[in-house]
Amino acid sequence: MIETEIEVMFFDTDCGGVVSNIAYLRFFEVARTRLTDALGLTLAEMSETQLFPAVARTEVDYRRPARLGDRLRIRGTVERFEKVRMHCHFAMYRQEVGEPASLIAECRQVVVLVQMPEGRPRRIPEAWLDRVPGVARGGATD
Amino acid sequence: MIETEIEVMFFDTDCGGVVSNIAYLRFFEVARTRLTDALGLTLAEMSETQLFPAVARTEVDYRRPARLGDRLRIRGTVERFEKVRMHCHFAMYRQEVGEPASLIAECRQVVVLVQMPEGRPRRIPEAWLDRVPGVARGGATD
Amino acid sequence: MIETEIEVMFFDTDCGGVVSNIAYLRFFEVARTRLTDALGLTLAEMSETQLFPAVARTEVDYRRPARLGDRLRIRGTVERFEKVRMHCHFAMYRQEVGEPASLIAECRQVVVLVQMPEGRPRRIPEAWLDRVPGVARGGATD
Amino acid sequence: MIETEIEVMFFDTDCGGVVSNIAYLRFFEVARTRLTDALGLTLAEMSETQLFPAVARTEVDYRRPARLGDRLRIRGTVERFEKVRMHCHFAMYRQEVGEPASLIAECRQVVVLVQMPEGRPRRIPEAWLDRVPGVARGGATD
Numbered sequence: 061m062i063e064t065e066i067e068v069m070f071f072d073t074d075c076g077g078v079v080s081n082i083a084y085l086r087f088f089e090v091a092r093t094r095l096t097d098a099l100g101l102t103l104a105e106m107s108e109t110q111l112f113p114a115v116a117r118t119e120v121d122y123r124r125p126a127r128l129g130d131r132l133r134i135r136g137t138v139e140r141f142e143k144v145r146m147h148c149h150f151a152m153y154r155q156e157v158g159e160p161a162s163l164i165a166e167c168r169q170v171v172v173l174v175q176m177p178e179g180r181p182r183r184i185p186e187a188w189l190d191r192v193p194g195v196a197r198g199g200a201t202d
Numbered sequence: 203m204i205e206t207e208i209e210v211m212f213f214d215t216d217c218g219g220v221v222s223n224i225a226y227l228r229f230f231e232v233a234r235t236r237l238t239d240a241l242g243l244t245l246a247e248m249s250e251t252q253l254f255p256a257v258a259r260t261e262v263d264y265r266r267p268a269r270l271g272d273r274l275r276i277r278g279t280v281e282r283f284e285k286v287r288m289h290c291h292f293a294m295y296r297q298e299v300g301e302p303a304s305l306i307a308e309c310r311q312v313v314v315l316v317q318m319p320e321g322r323p324r325r326i327p328e329a330w331l332d333r334v335p336g337v338a339r340g341g342a343t344d
Numbered sequence: 345m346i347e348t349e350i351e352v353m354f355f356d357t358d359c360g361g362v363v364s365n366i367a368y369l370r371f372f373e374v375a376r377t378r379l380t381d382a383l384g385l386t387l388a389e390m391s392e393t394q395l396f397p398a399v400a401r402t403e404v405d406y407r408r409p410a411r412l413g414d415r416l417r418i419r420g421t422v423e424r425f426e427k428v429r430m431h432c433h434f435a436m437y438r439q440e441v442g443e444p445a446s447l448i449a450e451c452r453q454v455v456v457l458v459q460m461p462e463g464r465p466r467r468i469p470e471a472w473l474d475r476v477p478g479v480a481r482g483g484a485t486d
Numbered sequence: 487m488i489e490t491e492i493e494v495m496f497f498d499t500d501c502g503g504v505v506s507n508i509a510y511l512r513f514f515e516v517a518r519t520r521l522t523d524a525l526g527l528t529l530a531e532m533s534e535t536q537l538f539p540a541v542a543r544t545e546v547d548y549r550r551p552a553r554l555g556d557r558l559r560i561r562g563t564v565e566r567f568e569k570v571r572m573h574c575h576f577a578m579y580r581q582e583v584g585e586p587a588s589l590i591a592e593c594r595q596v597v598v599l600v601q602m603p604e605g606r607p608r609r610i611p612e613a614w615l616d617r618v619p620g621v622a623r624g625g626a627t628d
Contacts, residue, residue, distance in 0.1 A: 209387070210387070211373060211374060211377060211387070212373065212377070212387075213370055213373055228355055231353060231354065231355055232353060235353060235354070244413065245351070245352070245353075245354075245412050245413030246412075246413035248412065248413070249411060249412040249413055254354075269391055270387050270388075270390065270391040271386065271387030271388035271390070271391055
């Protein structure tokens with residue numbers, strides 16, 4: 061499990077006055093990067109090995125609007141591993157002083173480990189499973 | 203039903219060599235804008251009335267990678283109306299000469315009509331339903 | 345000389361209510377792509393040959409704010425060629441009905457033709473000069 | 487003077503394999519936000535007062551390519567104040583272990599303090615000048 065903080069900048073908002081639905085996906089990508097980093101695959105390694113985690117499916121539920129200057133916290137977890145796929149969950153919160161944290165948005169992503177430039181799926185390393193105790197490899201789609 | 207064309211630019215790709223998962227959401231937003239325009243709500247009007255279609259939920263399935271210079275076509279339809287919500291579907295294709303079109307990505311979005319800056323949901327106008335024959339207003343969540 | 349049209353989308357604006365200073369650079373990149381295309385280098389070719397026009401310097405003067413739904417026209421020209429560099433100028437206008445076009449922003453870019461992944465500069469092809477009559481190759485910096 | 491760190495993400499790169507020229511402007515906007523924050527104008531206040539620092543002119547010199555996973559440092563300073571304008575300079579470095587820092591890009595921006603939604607320029611507060619000792623208010627363009 062990772063936790064990362066995002067501060068909402070001008071370029072994250074739109075003229076509706078709140079954070080653009082597209083910017084959330086950028087925030088969740090930062091969290092996903094921290095998550096694969098925690099599993100043992102750093103950005104620098106990806107750049108060298110051309111082994112990338114590709115998003116096969118994404119779902120976002122937008123719960124409450126976020127605004128300019130908000131400090132948002134994202135918690136990211138792996139929910140399940142399959143042979144070449146990883147199911148991730150991200151929850152984004154805003155913590156205001158003296159109040160309970162409020163849920164801003166939630167995201168689920170299915171990530172496939174892919175060897176570029178061929179685009180061939182690669183098996184999730186055993187070492188990754190070891191780093192997330194209690195999350196089994198499994199799933200009918202394997 | 204609307205159809206719109208997108209040409210993949212440099213800023214749509216990432217160093218994996220293909221279109222970034224975030225850029226697709228920008229492409230689908232162009233298509234959604236054409237769809238609300240076809241229903242009778244133009245960008246210029248939104249700007250004046252501050253009545254905006256806000257995305258409450260989005261799902262994207264990434265089927266095949268798109269690349270720099272690809273000309274992609276997106277077809278957008280309304281699948282269902284509720285009192286304040288609209289369910290949209292978008293399919294993105296690449297048409298290569300002498301080949302059947304291949305599906306690049308699919309997207310479903312739940313859109314809520316919202317009056318800003320208060321953020322109050324507004325009823326979907328009857329005129330919108332008239333413009334999409336065969337799509338009923340309905341749904342248990344109303 | 346090329347001319348291209350841009351329609352301002354939600355994701356181009358920020359919570360100041362106008363187009364974000366960053367989005368303009370995206371608009372100018374679309375125009376630059378049309379310009380190199382007119383010179384004979386298409387996006388599809390770049391993708392294959394890995395010969396890319398890299399921006400070495402950019403200047404933007406923001407004259408008037410653009411807004412959601414605006415239809416902007418960008419005119420792009422080559423001002424001067426050097427051995428490996430090209431000096432481009434872009435002017436962005438908004439044309440309102442019954443009014444003279446107003447200048448929204450201006451951009452100058454120095455573009456270098458670069459062979460990736462090595463990053464080696466390449467000589468501007470003679471054929472490009474032929475396509476822009478009246479613009480000489482020259483410059484003390486060669 | 488402020489200093490801020492940026493880690494290059496996937497969405498900052500393009501298929502040329504290096505950071506997109508547009509992403510740099512996003513990085514410099516983060517640094518500019520830290521700079522106005524240090525002067526006493528926070529994002530949260532801007533959101534409330536609708537008093538925004540608008541970019542009137544930007545110049546970027548791209549010196550060396552940055553890559554996925556790079557940790558870049560940006561130093562931002564105010565070079566000069568005018569009545570309603572502020573001249574800023576940003577230098578972006580990459581620090582590699584055991585090597586001198588290398589300059590990646592430089593940026594100069596002219597920022598105007600603007601009251602939205604009217605778009606009226608506002609005088610730079612005296613308190614800002616006090617926070618940057620040695621930088622005089624001045625300039626023929628006032």
